[in-house]
Amino acid sequence: MKRLSLLALLALILSLALVACGGGATTETPVEEAVATEASTEEEAPAEEEAATEEAPAEEEAPAEEEAAGSMECTDAMGCVTVAPGDPIVIASALVISGPNIELGTDSQRGIEIAISMRPEVLGHPVELQAEDDGCSAEGGQAAGTKIVANPQVVGIIGTSCSGAGVPLSAIMSDAGYLMISPSNTSPALTDPEQAWKPGYFRTAHNDLIQGAAMATFAFEELGLTKAAAIHDGDPYTEGLASAFYDAFIALGGEGVGFEAEAADATNVEPLLTSIAAAEPEFLFYPVFQPLAPLLTNTAKTVTGLENTVLAAADGVFSPSFIEATPGTSEGMYLSGPDLSFDNAFYSEEFVPMYQEMFGSEPTNVYHAHAFDATNILLNAVESVAQQGEDGTLIIGRQALRDAVAATSGYEGVTGTLTCSEFGDCADARIAVSKVENGEFVPQWSNAE
Amino acid sequence: MANILEATNVTKRFGGLVAVNRLDFAIPEGGIVSIIGPNGAGKTTFFNCITGFYQIDDGDIVFNGTSLKGRSPDKITRLGIARTYQNIRLFAYMSAIENILAGMEPRLNSPWFGPVLGLPGTRAEEEKAVEEARQLLRFVGLRGKGDSLARNLPYGDQRRLEIARALAGNPRLLLLDEPTAGMNPRETAETTEFIRNLRDEIGITILLIEHDMRVVMGISEDITVLDYGEKIAQGTPVEIQGNPRVIEAYLGRGAAGAAHLTVESVEEPA
Amino acid sequence: MNTINWRRVIQVGLIMGVVVLIASIIGMVQTFDERDMIAGLLTLGQLLLFAPAFYGGFSVAGKDERRAPVPTLLAGLLAGALAAVPVVLLVALAGFWTTIRDYFVNVSPQLIEILTFGRESVSGSLLLLGVMAGLGLLGAAIHLIPQRVRRPFINATMFTLVFSLFSDVPLNIANQFLSRDLVRLVFPSKGITVVAAVVIFALALAVALWWEFSGRARRQQQQATITPEARRRNSLIVMVVSLALLLVLPRILGIFLTNVVAQVGTFVLMALGLNIVVGFAGLLDLGYVAFFAVGAYVTALLTSTGDLGLGVNFWIAMPIGVIAAVLFGIVLGIPVLRLRGDYLAIVTLGFGEIIRVLVRSDLLKPVIGGAQGILDVGRPNFGSFTFVTPEHYYYLILAGCMLALFIAWRLRDGRAGRQWMAVREDEDVAEAVGINLVGTKLLAFAIGAGFAGLAGAIFGSRVGSVFPNSFELLISINVLAIIIVGGVGSLPGVVLGAFVLVGLPELLREFVEFRLLIYGILLIVMMLVRPEGLWPSAVRRRELHAAETDEPSVAAAEGPLHEEVQPLV
C-alpha cells in the first residue's frame, strides 16, 4: 500500500513535469509574442499601476486581442477583459459557502444565481458564475481573491460575505484592477478611505453605522427608552454594530449603562446578565449569532432585574431557526435588519417565488436581495461600457467598468433606490425593526419612514 | 586520605515513611566503598539524594568541598559525580555512540547555535568528542558496536555501555547501582575485575550498591550496611561478615544467634 | 483458499456498509457529489460511495496467491453487496418515514437521488446494490490478475483518479502554457472529460507497464551496486534540481497555485518549529498558535499604516516580531516546562486559549484593535520594489522555510539535537548525565516559537490585515496534525504533511466542512496504523518498528529496556 501510494505520487509529479515541459515546448512562440504584446500594451497605457500588476491577464488576452485587433483596441488605463464570440461573461463570487456562517453565503449566492437566470444573456453572451469561498476569514478572503484574479476573464466579483474576508480581498482585486460589490459587508472600515477602502470596492449592504443608528433611534425615540446596554462577542461584525448602536444611543441623549462582551462559545451567561441587570437597562441590544444569541435570550428571562428590559438583536439571527431555538423566550423581542418589506411587487411576486422554485425553501437570510442587486448593477455596467465587435467580441475596460458602477445613481433595485457614494457605499440604507409576535417576525418600524 | 564525599545526618522522608534516617557517611578519595542492606533499606534512595534527584530533608552532603544540598542533578553531575542505574536506563533509541556523547555533556561547552553558524570551535569539539567516545567504546569492550541502537545490545553490553556513558563525563566519583544484577557468574567476575581496574587505572572513586556478596566482599574497602534507612554497621568486609546486627537484618531476629553470615547465604535475586 | 471465510466476509462487508452509511447520513456523499472528477461519469461523492465496496471485495479476497477463482469472486461479490445493504435500508427508511429529515438533517431528497441514481427507490436501490456488488467482485478479481500486470493496473487507476480529483493543478499549469481552447477540451468546468480520462489512464498504464517490465529489475540492480560517492552525487543533483524547480515554480503554477503553495509554506514554517518542540524535544504543545499570533500582531502593529500602527519598515519589524515571539516563548516556557507530558499539553492549550480570548477582548482593544483587527499591514520592499503578489510572498516564504529547514537540520545533528533526544527519551537520566532540563527544553520552545513568529509576521503582511479569528485553537491542531501525519521528528515529513493537510484541502474546498472530521480520523488512524507518519525520520522508524525489523539479539527485545523507556511522540 505504501509503495503504491508513493508510486502514484511519483507518477503525478512526473506527469506534471511532463505537462509543464511539453506545454512549454509547444507554446514557446505564443508566450514570447504575448510578452511582446504585453510590453506594447503597457506602453499605450502608461499606468498608475505598480510594477506588481497581474501578468496572467496580459498573457491570456494577447492572442485573443490579436483576433479582434482589426476592429477594436483596448484603450482602458487598467486593461480590458476580452470576451470571444460564444464565450461567457464570467463573474465571480466570493461568499462564505462553508463553515458555521454558511447560511449567510449560500443565501447571497442564490441571489446571484437568480439574477443570472433572469438575464441569461448580456450582449449576446451567456453569463457564467465562478463561485469561490471566502471562508469568512482574512486568509479565506485572501485565497479566494487570489484565485479569482488568476482568471483574467472575470469582469467583477460579487462578495465577500464577511467584512473580515473583504479587507484582504478588496486589496487584491484593487491592485489587479478588478471591482467587487459586496452584498453583506457592513464594516464601516471598508468604505472609510482612512482605513480599508480601496478603489474598486462597492457594496449594496448598509454600513453598520446606519443600522446601529437606526436601532438607537428606534429604542430612544420610538420606544422612548433612555437607558441601554449592549453586548458583543468579539466578532468584528457584532463588535462594530454593538458599538455603533451604543455610540449613537448616547449621542441621541440616552444613557449607556453597560457595554459588555462575552465569548461566542460561552455557556453560563447568567453572571454576565446579572452584572448588566445591576445597571438596570431598559433596552438590551446583542447583535450576536447563534448559539450565543438564543442563550442570552433564554437566560435573560430568568435573571432578576431583566424581566422588563426590552431585548433586541440584529440580522445575525434574523431567521426562523432563532425562533425555534428560543420557544417563548424570544416573544416580544426586537430584531433589526435590512428592510425586507420592500414595497415593490417585484420582490414578493416574482423574486421570492423564483427563489422557492429554484432552491426549494424560503430565503434563509436577508442578503440574497443585496446580492441580486449587486449582480444587476455589475451586469448593467458591463452592458454600458462594453465595446462590441462585429463578430460579437466584447472588450470591457476595467477602469471604465469601475467608473460605470461608481456612477450608479437612483438605480431601482429590490432593496430600494441605490446610489453609490464616492467610497462605494451604494445601499439604500433602509433598516427595519421587527418584533417577534407569536413566533413570527412582525415588521414594526423602518428608518425610511 | 581525604574524603571526597561526606554526608552528615542525611534524612529523607516520603510522607510518613523515613527512607533515610540521620545517615553519616564518607567516601575516601580513590576508594571503593559499598552500601549493602536488604530490599527497601534506602540504598537507592541515598543514591538519589547524592545525585540530587531527591532533595534531602535534613543534613548535608558535601562533595569535594561543595555542598550538594539544593542543587539540581545536572549541576551535581557537572561537579564530577556520575551514576548508573539498577535497572539499566540507557537512551534506548539512541545509538551506543550517541549515548556516550550524551554522557559527555559535562565536558562540552560549544554553544547550541554553533552548528547553525558552522563555528570552527563547535566542529572541532564535536570531532574530538566523537573520537573520544569511540575510544571509550573500545575501553569497555564495545568496539564496532557504536552505531547499534542501545536497546538492541545484549544485556551485558548494555551494562557496560551504561558505565561508559557514566565515565564519559570524566567524573571523580562513580556511583554504581547493582552493576552485576542479572549477570551470570562469569560476567560478574569480569565486571568485578573491570570495576577494580577503573579505580586502579583511572583513579576514580567508586561507590557501589550491590546484592552479590562475592562482589561486595571481593572489592570493597569499606562497607556500610543500611536497614530501614539507618546505618546499622560499617567496617571492612571481614568486620561486616561477623556483625550480628547485619545477620539479624538479613535473616531475621531468630536466626541471629545461629547463623554466621556467609557469602552464599545472602545471595538473592535482583 | 478454497473455501470462503463467511465470518470475515460478513464482518468486512458490514463494516464497509456502516462506513458508507455514515458517509451518506452525515452529508459527505452529497457535498462531495458536487465535485466532478470525470465529467458525467464519476463524482467525488460516488467515489466515496463506491470505494468501500471495492476495498471490501479487495480485502476479503485475501493475500493468498493460489486461490480458486470462484470462491474468491463470490466472497468479493458478497462483501460488495453487504456494503450496500445499510444504505439501501436507509433509502427504504426514507421512503416511508417522510419526516426523517427533522431528525437527520442530511438525509435529503438529493442524497436519496444520488443513492438511487435518480431512479425511483426500488429499482434505484437494486441498481445500487448491483453496482456495489459488482465493485466488490472487481475488487476481488484484482487478485486473480498476475501480479506484474496488477500493480501497473492499480497504479494507473489511482493516478487517473488522483489526476481527475486534483484537476485544478494540471488545469492551472496548463493555463500557463496552453491556449484556452485546448485547455477547455480536457478540463470542462470541474474535473476532466471522459476522453481525457481514458487517454490519461492509457498513458499512465503504458508508463507503469514499461516501468514494471523493463525498468524495475534493472533499476533495482543499479540501486544495489551504486557506490556511496555516486549516491552522494545523485542526491546532490536531486537537491540542485529541486532547488531550481522551487525557484521557477511560480512560473509553472500560475498565481492561484502559487498562493496555495505560499499558504502551505506558512504552515511548513510553523510545523518545522513545532517539530522541534514535539518531534525533537518530545514536548507536546497544544497552544502553539499563541506564538504565531505574537509574531503576526507585533509585526502588524509595527508596520501598519493605520491608526494603531507605527509604520515601521517590514524588514525591521519582522525580526522584532520574531524576537517578541521568542521572548514570549521563554516567558511562558519557564513556568510550564517543569511539567511533564500531558500536563504540559494541557497548560499550553490553556495558554493558547488565553491568547485567543485576549486578542479579541475589549481589554486590549486600544492596543491591538480587538475584534476589528489591524488593517493596512505593511509590505516588505527593496527600495521602490514592493512585495505584493502571491509570487513575491512565495519567495519570501520559501526563503523562510529554507532558513528554518537549515536551522532545524543543523541543530538536530548537533549537540542540541542530542540533548533534545536524550530529554525526550528519559528526562531523569538526561538530567543525571548533566543536561540542564529547563534550559534544553526552553531552547526548543524558544526556537519553535521563533519559527511560528516568523510565519506569523509573513502571514500578517501577506494577508494585509490581522484579525483575531485567524488565531484559533484549530491552527494549533492543524500544525500538530501536519507533523503527526508527516512523521514526527522528520523534516521532509513535515513538508509532505503540510502539502497533504493544507494544500489538498485548499484545492478541495468541498472538504472544508469535513476538514476537521477528516483530521480526526487521520489522527486516530495514523496512531493506530502508522504512528511514524508518512515520511518517518530514520530514528523514529527504528523506534517504532525496532522490535519487528532488526534483532541483533533476541534477548534485547525482552531486556529491561523494553518496559522502561517510553519515547514520547
Add this chain to the structure above:
Amino acid sequence: MTLSQRLRDIDWIDVWLWVFRVVIILGVVIGITRKLFFGAGTTYDSSDWIDFFISGLSQGGLYALIALGYTMVYGVLFMINFAHGEFFMSGAMASTYLIASTLAASGFINEQPILYLVLVTVAAVLTSMGVSLLTERIAYRPLRRAPRLVPLITAIGASFFWQYIFRGLFGSAVKAFPVPTILEGRVNVFGLDFLKVRLIVIIVSILALIGLYLFVQKTKTGKSIRAVAEDKDVAALMGIDVDRAIATTFAIGAMMAGIAAVLWGLVFKQVIFSMGFVPGIKAFTAAVLGGIGSIPGAALGGFFLGVIEAVGPPLILEGLGAPGAHQLKDVTAFLLLVLVLIFRPQGIIGERLAEKKA
C-alpha cells in the same frame, strides 16, 4: 562568597515564578479591594452577589459531573481523555433530537414531566455510554501499551471525529431543549431565591457524586476498578478482567456525562454540536484543580471553578477596571489551571502523584 557567586547560585526560574505569583496575588487583592471598598465599576447589592454565587455553584455542579469522567479515566489509565467532552455532547444531542423534541411535540412533556425526564436521561446516558465505549474500544484500547502521548493524540482525533459526526447527523443549528413547565420559575429555599433548574442541578450533582463515591468504595466493581488503578498487572494476576474494568470506568464516566447533559439542557435550554468542547476543557481544569484521580477532588474542583468563573469577573476583573470583564472569564479559568499546575500539581486536595505517574 562573592557577589558574582551568589548571583550564579540564584535560580532565575524561581525568581521568575515568584514574580509571577506576586503579580497574580497583587492583581487579585487590588481588584477585590477596589471593587468592594472603592466601588469600581457597577455596584452590586448582596442579592446580586448571591445570584453570582448560586449561578456559579450550579455551573460548578455540571463541571463536577463531567470532571468525574476525566478523573476516573486518568486515575485508571493515566491518560487525559480529551474526547470526554464529546461524550457529554453526544448524550445531549441525541436525546434532544431523537427523544425530547418528539415528546415535547406530542405534549407528553407536560403530562408526564417526571417520566419525560427519565426517558430523556436514559437516552442521553445510553448514547454517551455507547460513544464512550466505542471510542475506548477503537481508539484507546489498542494503544494501551503505547507511549503516553499517543493515546492523547488519538483522543484529540476522537474529539474532532465525534463533534463533526454529530454535526453531520443533526446539523449545525441550535436546537431548543424542551423543559417541562413545572420546572420554570424560581423557588425559595432557606431564604435564598433559586431558579428551580439551578437548584435541581446542584442537588442532583451532589447526589450523583456521593452515589458514585460509594459505588467506587463499596461495590465489587468499584473495588476492581480501584485495583486496576493501583496496578494493572497485579490486578490481572488477581483474576480481575482489566479490559472490563477499564471499559466500566469509561462507561461510568460517560453515565455522569449523560446526566450532566440533561441537566445542561434544563439550565441552558439549547444544544449544539460544539457544546462539548469548552465544558470538556473546563471540566478537565476542574479535575486538575481538585487533584486529578480523586473523586471528591473532581467535585470540589468543579464547584470551585464554577464559582470562580461566575464571581471572578465582576469581583476581580471589574475591580481592576477591565472592560468586557465577562469575556475574560475563560482567562480566569485557564490562569487558575496554569497556576495550580505550576505551584500545586497535586491539586487542592489531591495526593501527591508518585514519580512514575507524574
